[in-house]
Amino acid sequence: MVPQAWLVVIGISVGLALGILIAFLVFRGIRWYRKRAHLRRCANEHSIPSTTLPIRTNGLGTSTEFSASLTNSITIEGSEQLHKSSQLSWWKSQNKDCIASASGILRYSYKDIQKATQNFTTILGQGSFGPVYKATLNPGEVAVKVLASDSKQGEKEFQTEVSLLGRLHHRNLVNLVGYCVDKGQHMLIYEFMSNGSLANLLYGEGERILSWDERLQIALDISHGIEYLHEGAVPPVIHRDLKSANILLDRSMRAKVADFGLSKEEVFDGRNSGLKGTYGYIDPVYISTNNFTMKSDIYSFGIIIFELITSIHPQQNLMEYINLASMSHDGVDEILDKKLVGECNVDEVRGLASIAHKCLHKLPRKRPSIAEVSQAILKLKQRRLAKVDTMSFASRDFSRAVSRIEDQQVELRKMASLKESE
Structure with missing residues (x-):
């Protein structure tokens, strides 16, 4: 028989061992939890979820x-939630640095x-x-x-x-x-964008006047930028604050879309966050439903196109002028920027205005996609370039014909002088 005292000693020893083991496990658990929290906080620094980005x-x-x-490269519990949530929500909950x-x-x-x-x-x-x-x-x-x-x-x-x-x-x-x-x-x-914003060029007091060629190219550049956001980015991005002040131009006068502070990924959780944007550019459907979609960006782009045509700011009753102009085929001629009168092809102006009108359709589903808008502007530009080439060829042909006539006249004079000398 084992003495009772030994049983007490064994019990105490087992208890201490269990206590030490439990304390060690708790300590390891706390370290693991802190490490996991740190990894979550800096997840985007060390790895990107498995996807094509x-x-x-x-x-x-x-x-x-x-x-x-x-x-x-690191497996983190709850990674599916991180993958589904936008980077914006990650910013809100994690260390901002x-x-x-x-x-x-x-x-x-x-x-x-x-x-x-x-x-x-x-x-x-x-x-x-x-x-x-x-x-x-x-x-x-x-x-x-x-x-x-x-x-x-x-x-x-x-x-x-x-x-x-x-x-x-x-x-x-x-x-x-x-x-x-x-x-x-x-x-x-x-x-650095050396030529500043489109708004400053259109409404500023500078002497720089945008030609029709430049305005058409600017419209095309903007459409390509939006097209990348809507159809090239993964997931797609809705800008939500397209306006002439957020279009910047580099030294070559090529336009770039800027200011993504209000932008959202299309897969955002969909919660209403209050009305965002700039008065004059906001889609009326967004105002009534608080639901911002890609077609709301299309509406804003339609406003920018009319700014390029008219040099009238949206906060100076631009929509009223647009609505009046839409009542007749040549109505846009009346609101064309005075600096462009006589300096551009009126048919091209009407063509671009037609594209803008489609962007401003009251029903979002009837507005074109940005890819369709880009293609329409590109065709307009290509037709213009084709006309310029044709005129250039015709001019060269005319010059050659004149040159031949002058050569013939010289030859006739020589022949006449030879006859007189005989």
Whole structure:
């Protein structure tokens, strides 16, 4: 028989061993939980869900589009939920300084930006987001948007732009070069667009006048940018704030769509977030239903096209002029920008106006897709180029005929002079 004292000792020893084991397991569990939370917080830094996504090469002057299929290197519980939710919801719930390095967006320090902007003295303008400064960063000029310290909406827009432009890239979208989250400041760094916004060119006091050729090309460029968002991005993106102030032009006068602070992926959860956008460009159906779709972007683009035709701002009763012009075939002739009168082909103006009218149809389902709009504008431009070529050929033929006649006249004079000498 084992003495009772030994039984007590054995019981105590087993109890201590179990206690130590439980404490060790709890300790390991806490470490595992913290590690998993950290991985969730920085999931986008280390891996991208297994899917086909547009990958971008960020930086000045880049314009490469390609896709790649990437597979998770780390298995995280609840990854399906992360895959289904948009990057915007990830921003809301996670550390705001943890931005996906896989996107290729460079992060700059406050001192870098302070030096590049000459201590924030080279201001370009003031937007709803905050002031915009011109800066010089290797390898060239950039524009720096600084979030106003009292802007709560601006912080959400900052998060949206970084998350979206980290995976979107197209020659007709303004390129996000980098960002800065430092010393309580939030800044976005874009490629510098030397010719400013379309709104400034149309309504500013500068002497620069947009020719009809330039306006037609700008319309085509914008349509290509929207087409990439709607039909090229995965998942598709709805801009939600298309307007002439958000169309920027580079040194070659090529247009690029900018400002994605209000944009949403089409697969967004669908919850109403209040009326967003700019008065004059907002789809009336969106106002009545609070349901923003791709066709709402089409409506806004229709307004921009009429701005290009008329140089009338939407907040200056542009829709009233459009409605009056639609009552007759040549009604648009009456609202054509006076600077273009006699400088453009009226049939081309009517053709572009017809495309814009379709974009503004009261029923969204009857509005064309952006691909159809792009094709229509492209055909209009191609017909124009074909006419120019035909006229050029005709002009060259006429010149050759005149030259032959002059040569013949010279020969006749020589013959006449020879006869006289005889």
